[in-house]
Amino acid sequence: MISCYIVDDEKHAIQVLAKYIEQTPGLLLMGTSENPLEALQIFREKGYADITFVDIDMPQLSGIDLSELLHDKTSIVFATAYDKYAVQAFEKNAIDYILKPISYERFLKCINKQNSRIVKSPQEEEDNSRGHFYIQYEMKGKIVKLAYEDVVQIQALKNYVIIHAHNGKYITYLTMKEMEESLPPAIFMRVHKSFIVNLTKVVAIDGNLIQLKDKMELTLGVSYKEAFFNRLNEKMIKTKRLPG
Template identity: 45%
Template sequence: MNFTCYIVDDDPDAVDLLQEYIGQTEGLDLVGSSLSPVTALQEITREDAPDITFIDVDMRVMNGIELAGLVNLYTNVVFTTAFPEYALQAFEKAAYDYILKPINYERFYRSIQNIRHKMKKAWRGNSLAPDEFFNIKSELKERMVKVKTAEVIYVEGAGNYIIIHTERNEKHMTYLKMKEIEHHLPRQLFARVHRSFIVNMNHVEIIERNRIKLVNDQELVMGDYYKKRFLDIMDGRLIKTDRKP
């Protein structure tokens, strides 16, 4: 299970230490950091928000507790601080963990393992089976639409909405974020290939360079960040010969 990470701390040495820990931990990818909580707020509250954000509590302009209250719907917050007295406030902001400085690697690694365990349970509980269905509210008020999971070809991000494309040439638009639908789709069947696209791997016909052709003749571009994971999954299903070319 891979996680993207972001660091918010006005101490450059603290940022450097967490960067080092993230870099040496398998399954973690650092996508950004900031010494300013205001800058971090702008970078985190986006569609491609990081999975985990490490936030220092004691910062100027905006403290970490305030920042967490603004970003915790987008990302999973881990507080890093030298002040134990803020722990209660931190967990009121639905923080995943509260790590006291100075941070050693053993404590950092234990926190990541706990997060992996919690998120795996959450995804397992929310994720649908490939043969199930889900309901969405359509763009028309008071209308609920049933969508069969296996019939979804791909999901497209459209600002504050998503568009679900199905085998029946239907397009269902609903007010959801890409991360919200991604966490409810079965991970053995669906993969994120771009910040704006999630594909049903059963409906992928051709992969060539950075492009994917689907069964409905739609061609999608793979984003650099998501490309490796998707290709690793598809390569795992490749039938290979033992013969030398």
């Protein structure tokens, strides 16, 4: 469960984010504050959330200044109507910078980015059962939680992508670039302009044909071939014996 807190001097902005958090599985809204000084006091008394959504332009204390006081105790997501603070925001190591009005699709992308950050060490990166992400399924308002370990491959389909999982297929209104940027690169890799694979699901490579679990197969793109085999070589067991 990922805990969230919202600091914004606009009630409507708080209501929008609170609604998104409450309707997303795996998220917990710890609280909200219209006053950043009040939020600081609450954090000191009750602890910090995993993610804190912070407005920037607030009268008592700016979101930039608030983020400095929070240090590394919480992951900061700046939610603002202005793009002029973006450079400052990322200098403060914010995990994301979202422009208002915030769509639910953009919100989910932010949460998926945080999920990928949770996997840190090499051992944790390979333990893909610990990771997951969310999608809106077939634009029907249904939200689906998918574990990394359940996803075999992701396929482009015009303005959509098809996520091939062990338990079925999921179509969602996302681009391949958005999927690639949101998923942990230690587990998922682009191998073709139309395919992203879960590297833990690769069973064999026969020329330019990648064989995956569940009897799936796909073609390795020419421009992705070198990077793909470089990744394989990192795990390749090689003999030190001389031939002959």
